[in-house]
Amino acid sequence: MNIAILFGGSSFEHEISIVSAITMKKVLKKSTITYIFVDANREFYLIDTEKINSKLFSSGEYKKSKQLILKKGGFFTEGMFGSKQVSFNVVLNLIHGRDGEDGKIASLMAFYGIPFISPRTEASVLSYNKLYTKFLAESLGVKTVAYEHLSKNDERKISMDFPIIIKPVRLGSSIGVSIVKEASELDYALDVAFEFDTDVIIEPFIEGVKEYNQAGCLTDAWELSIVEEPHKEAFLDFEKKYMDFARDSQVLAADIADDLKEKIQETFKKIYDPLFRGSMIRCDFFVVDGEVMLNEINPIPGSMANYLFDDFEGMIIRLAKHLPKEQKITVDYQYIHSIQQAKGKA
Amino acid sequence: MNIAILFGGSSFEHEISIVSAITMKKVLKKSTITYIFVDANREFYLIDTEKINSKLFSSGEYKKSKQLILKKGGFFTEGMFGSKQVSFNVVLNLIHGRDGEDGKIASLMAFYGIPFISPRTEASVLSYNKLYTKFLAESLGVKTVAYEHLSKNDERKISMDFPIIIKPVRLGSSIGVSIVKEASELDYALDVAFEFDTDVIIEPFIEGVKEYNQAGCLTDAWELSIVEEPHKEAFLDFEKKYMDFARDSQVLAADIADDLKEKIQETFKKIYDPLFRGSMIRCDFFVVDGEVMLNEINPIPGSMANYLFDDFEGMIIRLAKHLPKEQKITVDYQYIHSIQQAKGKA
Numbered sequence: 001m002n003i004a005i006l007f008g009g010s011s012f013e014h015e016i017s018i019v020s021a022i023t024m025k026k027v028l029k030k031s032t033i034t035y036i037f038v039d040a041n042r043e044f045y046l047i048d049t050e051k052i053n054s055k056l057f058s059s060g061e062y063k064k065s066k067q068l069i070l071k072k073g074g075f076f077t078e079g080m081f082g083s084k085q086v087s088f089n090v091v092l093n094l095i096h097g098r099d100g101e102d103g104k105i106a107s108l109m110a111f112y113g114i115p116f117i118s119p120r121t122e123a124s125v126l127s128y129n130k131l132y133t134k135f136l137a138e139s140l141g142v143k144t145v146a147y148e149h150l151s152k153n154d155e156r157k158i159s160m161d162f163p164i165i166i167k168p169v170r171l172g173s174s175i176g177v178s179i180v181k182e183a184s185e186l187d188y189a190l191d192v193a194f195e196f197d198t199d200v201i202i203e204p205f206i207e208g209v210k211e212y213n214q215a216g217c218l219t220d221a222w223e224l225s226i227v228e229e230p231h232k233e234a235f236l237d238f239e240k241k242y243m244d245f246a247r248d249s250q251v252l253a254a255d256i257a258d259d260l261k262e263k264i265q266e267t268f269k270k271i272y273d274p275l276f277r278g279s280m281i282r283c284d285f286f287v288v289d290g291e292v293m294l295n296e297i298n299p300i301p302g303s304m305a306n307y308l309f310d311d312f313e314g315m316i317i318r319l320a321k322h323l324p325k326e327q328k329i330t331v332d333y334q335y336i337h338s339i340q341q342a343k344g345k346a
Numbered sequence: 347m348n349i350a351i352l353f354g355g356s357s358f359e360h361e362i363s364i365v366s367a368i369t370m371k372k373v374l375k376k377s378t379i380t381y382i383f384v385d386a387n388r389e390f391y392l393i394d395t396e397k398i399n400s401k402l403f404s405s406g407e408y409k410k411s412k413q414l415i416l417k418k419g420g421f422f423t424e425g426m427f428g429s430k431q432v433s434f435n436v437v438l439n440l441i442h443g444r445d446g447e448d449g450k451i452a453s454l455m456a457f458y459g460i461p462f463i464s465p466r467t468e469a470s471v472l473s474y475n476k477l478y479t480k481f482l483a484e485s486l487g488v489k490t491v492a493y494e495h496l497s498k499n500d501e502r503k504i505s506m507d508f509p510i511i512i513k514p515v516r517l518g519s520s521i522g523v524s525i526v527k528e529a530s531e532l533d534y535a536l537d538v539a540f541e542f543d544t545d546v547i548i549e550p551f552i553e554g555v556k557e558y559n560q561a562g563c564l565t566d567a568w569e570l571s572i573v574e575e576p577h578k579e580a581f582l583d584f585e586k587k588y589m590d591f592a593r594d595s596q597v598l599a600a601d602i603a604d605d606l607k608e609k610i611q612e613t614f615k616k617i618y619d620p621l622f623r624g625s626m627i628r629c630d631f632f633v634v635d636g637e638v639m640l641n642e643i644n645p646i647p648g649s650m651a652n653y654l655f656d657d658f659e660g661m662i663i664r665l666a667k668h669l670p671k672e673q674k675i676t677v678d679y680q681y682i683h684s685i686q687q688a689k690g691k692a
Contacts, residue, residue: 014677019685040677042418042457054686058679071415072388098675099457103467107453111388111445121449122478125471132472135481139495149485151620198620274497274544327542329444331360331386333404339365340400 011097093118168197225308229254357443439464514543571654575600
């Protein structure tokens with residue numbers, strides 16, 4: 001299979017996406033990889049798979065690569081002798097943060113009829129925005145941590161006890177996130193968060209909470225990863241998470257009871273199906289007093305959480321063969337015809 | 347001002363969009379109109395403003411028009427002597443239903459940096475899906491009619507008393523909507539709705555409920571329409587609504603008390619700001635026992651609800667000058683540089 005990896009984007013996580021994309025070369029060994037880079041200016045470039053490395057981007061040298069244009073059915077190079085389509089079977093959306101996770105790339109691929117692995121537009125919007133993720137969880141009967149919501153211009157009044165954690169609603173990778181231990185630190189933490197977003201959610205910070213990650217997708221059957229217990233300090237800062245995104249070796253499954261594992265997996269399935277069909281996501285759960293709570297949905301996890309799977313590549317290939325189909329709409333102009341007739345009579 | 351009207355789309359409401367677009371010619375009198383048609387196959391065409399009429403589309407003759415390609419910054423014609431940009435100041439998204447209201451067009455315009463009047467991607471997804479509109483209203487403290495939600499594969503069990511109204515969650519213009527008076531009619535009505543969508547919401551059908559429409563937007567100040575009391579039978583079927591979309595003459599304001607009008611307008615503002623900035627929407631409210639309830643958000647109303655405004659054209663021009671700005675993200679590759687240094691040391 002020829003997999004086009006779409007990466008980069010106009011995103012605070014642009015560089016993380018580059019690291020994720022390069023990591024894919026180590027884990028997609030049997031497939032042909034076609035690298036399509038979206039630069040910070042949102043121009044598309046076809047990157048030579050042999051030559052890809054992080055310096056190509058940081059040096060600006062990628063600009064010597066062929067530029068691509070997105071049109072119906074695919075990406076095209078434009079040359080003296082007309083337009084030529086880039087050949088691949090499926091796009092793997094690996095743009096973290098804005099563009100990739102907010103629904104823009106999903107919309108572009110859907111509009112132009114390109115087969116793609118990614119959350120679709122609706123799923124993107126609901127998982128990219130942490131406030132909307134709360135709505136979604138609630139509607140599915142999935143528990144989440146209690147929260148309050150503040151917009152930039154709201155009065156900075158919260159009713160929760162400290163310590164709390166403040167998160168911009170739309171960003172991943174801990175950008176703009178702060179733990180606030182007392183009231184005197186609140187203003188600064190909100191200033192930081194509002195640098196990145198117009199809205200924040202505020203949750204109680206639960207010291208030493210048990211956290212488990214579950215990744216997976218639905219192909220012709222459920223394909224679920226091991227349950228991972230991420231090792232973390234208070235919380236990972238951006239740079240540590242960043243290094244984490246280059247992971248390509250498998251980790252050990254969390255040592256948990258079978259019934260907890262089952263609860264986590266059932267909750268994952270409830271969230272995934274049908275909204276996230278066509279994508280491979282990771283859900284991060286908290287477990288408090290045996291209760292499984294959704295912390296966040298990672299719609300495009302770093303290096304696709306490949307290290308949580310036995311057969312990551314096989315799963316991606318099977319997923320590419322089980323993408324949701326768009327509903328067919330036939331336009332036959334019957335209403336315009338009948339209006340024209342009605343007007344004719346009038 | 348040169349306003350590019352984007353219309354058509356791969357949508358059940360493709361034809362309605364054509365009618366809306368043609369109507370704009372009668373109401374945008376001082377402006378230059380550039381018509382950009384998205385055909386059912388999602389190809390873009392530049393339509394001659396002088397020649398536009400519904401038959402151009404129903405006959406397929408539009409295919410003789412110049413085809414356009416969407417690229418960074420705008421729409422382009424491709425010719426023997428290179429690519430030429432179509433000139434306009436702003437795009438007015440007038441695609442009803444799929445593509446226009448589901449976030450695809452908003453994503454395309456945002457990605458390519460084209461100034462556009464339309465709900466943005468998030469606002470589109472939350473208003474296009476009637477279930478998500480319920481979540482949104484709830485989070486804003488706006489009341490809605492009680493509802494139940496069914497997915498295609500769910501057991502067809504509802505706990506509400508008849509009569510009920512069944513609506514596909516993602517469609518406008520009454521497509522797939524049924525009023526069900528007794529249990530024996532339920533299965534057929536659900537079959538109809540599930541022809542169009544994977545999910546439906548079910549609400550009590552309130553005979554003779556008072557309904558009021560409020561349209562508007564935020565430019566440098568609030569610009570709110572008159573409150574309209576739509577005349578309707580049980581409910582408008584597709585064909586009647588369709589004819590309604592060609593309206594271009596003003597209607598009378600509903601004869602309601604000032605405090606009810608104020609409640610309606612305050613509720614409208616709560617829904618609109620900040621999520622819908624950059625768009626002109628219409629909210630349809632029910633009033634039951636003096637309580638204002640959101641029925642639905644019409645993110646791209648038929649012929650832009652022009653008939654509800656005194657100075658529709660002036661408002662559109664002011665809105666074009668007050669579009670939300672995308673947050674600037676600078677990519678400086680500092681993390682890649684620091685990883686390269688860390689690797690160098692290892």
